[in-house]
Amino acid sequence: MSNVQKYTYPPRKDGTARTVWRASWKAQDGKRQSKTFARKRDADAHLIEVGAGRIGGTATMTVADMAEHHIRYFDTLVRTGKRAAVSLDGYAGMLRNHVRADSAFANRKLNDLRSPDCQSFLDDLFVRTGSSDLCVRARRCLVTWCRFAMRKGWLNTNPAQPCVVEREAAARDGEPDFELPEKELLQQLLVAAGEGDNPERDSAAIRLLMFGGLRISEMLGLADDAVAIRPKAATIKVRERLDRHYCTLDRPKSAKGRRDVPLGQSAALAVRTWRMARGPVRAFNHIDGQRQTRRVAGRLFPDPVKGEGVWSYNDFINQCWVPVMRRAGLVEMLPDAKGKNRPVTPFGPHMLRHVAVSLWLSQNPQPSVKKVQTLVGHANIQMTMDLYGHLWTDPSGDDAIAAASEQLLG
Structure with missing residues (x-):
């Protein structure tokens, strides 16, 4: 049996007391071992180190x-x-x-x-x-x-x-973990979303991702009334997410994930157009993250085949993302591990979340780190800085610093 005990010795001649923490444990040979430390945390850590x-x-x-x-x-x-x-x-x-x-x-x-x-x-x-x-x-x-x-x-x-x-x-200093697509490719993507068999649905989905910065799970988990349309804008109320593997509806993973995201006029118009083309949606029974069946409101993007329920992640990729990317000329057919050709896209839909942040930071003045953290729903501000810190730039401020430093010795 191992333990840590506190020992206080009589004061020294100078009047200072001496307190130590003794860690004791039984070694593999069965003999008792002990070692003293000035702090209890060091004694506890030593017991972990020796496996006691x-x-x-x-x-x-x-x-x-x-x-x-x-x-x-x-x-x-x-x-x-x-x-x-x-x-x-x-x-x-x-x-x-x-x-x-x-x-x-x-x-x-x-x-x-x-x-x-x-x-x-x-x-x-x-x-x-x-x-x-x-x-x-x-x-x-x-x-x-x-x-x-x-x-x-x-x-x-x-x-x-x-x-x-x-x-x-990790990525080298100053080097981002992702490379944003060129604006020309993003414009091609927006144009391609307005073509095809379901232009209203595809345009609404792509614009929500590109301009709202939503996670895929958040977009697919949106209730129909979670997007409030105003004359020239909209507000997205992120309150649920759709689990990618289990297709269960659950709350956001963190408290910061529950948020309101503003949406511009073109994206709001795309959502309104999609609602008109889709028609009304009905409530349905679905399983939540606790494996309990509950009655939930109709989704903004219901299952295209059933006309109700949820649109799964894999179906979204196969029925929306890959077709849109193919129409934009951004799909290559490459052999997989079995030698069968598969469609491969240069980036996935999650990249549009990064695009949304880059578009926000292209504005003048740039939003604060705290504001971006709120909009993307990161659990802490360090995560926001780790991902997007390289996007905060201030060329004029940098020039002013350089000029001022020279004047100090001029």
């Missing part, structure tokens, strides 16, 4: 048992509406497909679980799959499961917390 961050009473509980207990607890949160079912599926899938695939790790007792064990599991997972994103999700699951075990008293510290997953090198 655990307490007694869990001699038979394994890593897989710990994960199953957490999943059952999380299922209750889902059923009471506190968490989304997609997260529950993620935990269950990680346990089923990856943790249990490594039987030695899945069956390791919590009393013997150390940070190197968790790190070895993540390293082996990367070797098997070659996916650093999967390893990041696996680490996140392990940290959550161990944190749950700490609350239950099964672990004293979190052995998964110090683990590291190597990610791909």
Whole structure:
């Protein structure tokens, strides 16, 4: 059993007291070990480092048992509406497909679980799959499961917390993570959206993405009354999103995702024209993120085949995005892994979200970082700066700084 204890020694001759924190644990040979630290956090961190961050009473509980207990607890949160079912599926899938695939790790007792064990599991997972994103999700699951075990008293510290997953090198300093399409290509896209078999629908969808900066899930999850049309503008009330994989309607992932987005005259007119061509929509029964069936309002973009319900992500890509890109002359037919030709576009619909931000920042004066964060619905301002910081420019201000610096010594 490991623990951290506080020791206060008698004052020194100069009158100052001396307090230390002693970390003690049982080594692999069964002998007790201890080490003192000036701060408790350092003592706790050391227990994690030596893999002693655990307490007694869990001699038979394994890593897989710990994960199953957490999943059952999380299922209750889902059923009471506190968490989304997609997260529950993620935990269950990680346990089923990856943790249990490594039987030695899945069956390791919590009393013997150390940070190197968790790190070895993540390293082996990367070797098997070659996916650093999967390893990041696996680490996140392990940290959550161990944190749950700490609350239950099964672990004293979190052995998964110090683990590291190597990610791909970030973009170089000053180099953006994406390259915006040329304006000529975007103009071609707008023209192509107004052609084809469903010009009203395609124009409304493309303009909502390009000028409203919506995520695809947010556009497909819009209720019909979520876009309020005014004479020369409109307001988009983002209150729901459509899950890409499960097609469930749920709330935005963060509080910042719930927002009102302004829309200009041309995009507002496109939405009004689409509504007139589409006709009225009816409420329908649908499954939400808690796997509960509820009555929801008709969507702005219902399923084109049924005329009601939701328009899935894959159907949007196949029925709208690829045809519009093909009419714009922006589709190449390239062989896939099986040698069969597939349509490939130079960028996906999410790129139009970046285009919207670039258009906002092309205005004079430019909107503030906080305003852009609000419009795009980022959870924090750092995310906005990481993505779009390179788009904030002030040439005149830079020139003034350079001229002033020269005058200081002139």
